Amino acid sequence: MSTQGGSGPVPFVLPGPPPMRDTVEGWERWRVTRRDFMPAPRLSLAEWRLLSPRKKSLHDLHRSATHANLQLLQTPMADAVTKLLHGRVMTNALKHKPTTRAGVMVTGGGYQGKTETGCEILATFEDIWRELHRHLNPDAVPGARDLHVPVAYVQTPVTAKPKSLCKAILNFYGAQLHPRMDLPDLLRQVAASLHDHGTRALLLDDITRLRLHRADDQDTLDLIRAFMSMHVTLVLIGVDIPGSGLLREGRHDPDTGQVTFPPAQQSKVHGREATQTERRFDLVELDRFRYETDEEIAAWIDHLTGVEDQLRLLKAHRGMLTAGRMPEYLFGRTNGVVGLLERLVEDGCQEAIDSELECLTEPLLEGIAITLGDPSRDPGAGEIPDTPPTGSDTAAKDRPVKRKRPRNTVFDDHGPAASTGT
CATH class of the missing domain: 3.40.50.300 (P-loop containing nucleotide triphosphate hydrolases)
Structure with a gap:
């Protein structure tokens, strides 16, 4: 079933809540359905503009679901x-x-x-x-x-x-x-x-x-x-x-x-x-990616290529994540941690859709903060890593704080108690 036709249930919203793997039933449901999700079809901007308003909305929702369910890539x-x-x-x-x-x-x-x-x-x-x-x-x-x-x-x-x-x-x-x-x-x-x-x-x-x-x-x-x-x-x-x-x-x-x-x-x-x-x-x-030797840089770019291939932005282009300064920028934002990269890309894609930019760029990603407030993880056990600051965070930190000019109190009326000295 495609998102492009019909008025029935959308196929990319799986029935029921996400399976909890810590029960036999939950583990079995996850195991047999873990590859069932179908990503949104690839459409150009011109093809998307030909859709009806309802089909545009459904396709955008399907794209958001695709970015929220990126496949686990082998590293x-x-x-x-x-x-x-x-x-x-x-x-x-x-x-x-x-x-x-x-x-x-x-x-x-x-x-x-x-x-x-x-x-x-x-x-x-x-x-x-x-x-x-x-x-x-x-x-x-x-x-x-x-x-x-x-x-x-x-x-x-x-x-x-x-x-x-x-x-x-x-x-x-x-x-x-x-x-x-x-x-x-x-x-x-x-x-x-x-x-x-x-x-x-x-x-x-x-x-x-x-x-x-x-x-x-x-x-x-x-x-x-x-x-x-x-x-x-x-x-x-x-x-x-x-x-x-x-x-x-x-x-x-x-x-x-x-x-x-x-x-x-x-x-x-x-x-x-x-x-x-x-x-x-x-x-x-299971270590993070490194970015020092040619081999390590090539492995990081290969991984970004796999991520880029899964994205469904209407103005995406080949090399969107892998060309120019973008690989180095993404590594600096995530320290080579795949989970942080996934969070940054997922939130960035949503912002690209909402803003109609439809492409991931460094200025857009600069406005995305990586937040890891997951109540199921224990910070004391190191389950939540430190996230590198964005360039805007660093600039705000280095910017001198403007002190507010104190208010002139010469003409303040302090009341009768002050005038009597009591």
């Missing part, structure tokens, strides 16, 4: 994460030995696309895994058809405790929780849920919300390492994991890139003795 940094994470999850999923599965830690700064990249990699793995098993759970109990959930996505609670983390995992599966369940009971139910649903990868997002100066957080990290005995690949995603203290007990091997932890203190998992082997994680960084 050289994301290539390294994809290679490691997909390979690790697939290899572990094919293991039949009762050994501890090595996990993966994905680190990087805020707004660098760690969560979206990790979820996309695991969703692709799930697509392959489901097709391999004809969408049935290979570990289902004979005579039953347990819900098949190859990937579980859980956000680390802001104030994490062992019980709250277990409950967050069980809430993903929609498990019934008894209010009086103690930690061993919760741990056994987590292990049972992971096994019964055929879960192969458990993604714990925002893991650096743990503050290891708190005893509860230390216990939670110890519990997380115990999950590795449940035959799942543990994927931890967080901001600046090396600087967060999470690796304090770990030993980093520079040759392999692995971090080795001592075994967890949880003695039993799902009624069995936990394997007392060391827990291993591969640490990989």
Whole structure:
């Protein structure tokens, strides 16, 4: 269905609210619909002017939706994460030995696309895994058809405790929780849920919300390492994991890139003795773009080319984001952080449509402030990066402040109390 005809519902507004990935239903809905959005068709200014007023309005709305849903582009940094994470999850999923599965830690700064990249990699793995098993759970109990959930996505609670983390995992599966369940009971139910649903990868997002100066957080990290005995690949995603203290007990091997932890203190998992082997994680960084060497500059321009190709401005031209000073300007505004670039381009495109300029220029972008007031992110955990100031911000800061001339008070009437000296 096109935005150019008909009076029915517009096809680019997906039904219902955006899926929340921290439940089985939400994750499944996101996974199967993540590529369903259709961008607006490309129209020239002359073609747009031929549309009726209603069709112009619909097309403009479709263009705004396109700019608000820019595709996740693969970057050289994301290539390294994809290679490691997909390979690790697939290899572990094919293991039949009762050994501890090595996990993966994905680190990087805020707004660098760690969560979206990790979820996309695991969703692709799930697509392959489901097709391999004809969408049935290979570990289902004979005579039953347990819900098949190859990937579980859980956000680390802001104030994490062992019980709250277990409950967050069980809430993903929609498990019934008894209010009086103690930690061993919760741990056994987590292990049972992971096994019964055929879960192969458990993604714990925002893991650096743990503050290891708190005893509860230390216990939670110890519990997380115990999950590795449940035959799942543990994927931890967080901001600046090396600087967060999470690796304090770990030993980093520079040759392999692995971090080795001592075994967890949880003695039993799902009624069995936990394997007392060391827990291993591969640490990989999803870094921002750099702008120093020719290779780094070329990678940044390639990324801008991919972004530019998705834009639907009526006066856009080839090289709008990649020619002249624009690549350097965009890097200065965003520090090479893909999330900041996306926010700047999205808001800039909306301003270009509203102002009828229909093109991204440096003067237009100078008037766009990058605001990151996201209540779901924890600034204390580094999830919100600093944003470089615009040129107008710098000029305003450097401009001398004009002091207001004081008012002449000579002829003020201070009242009878003043004249009597009381």
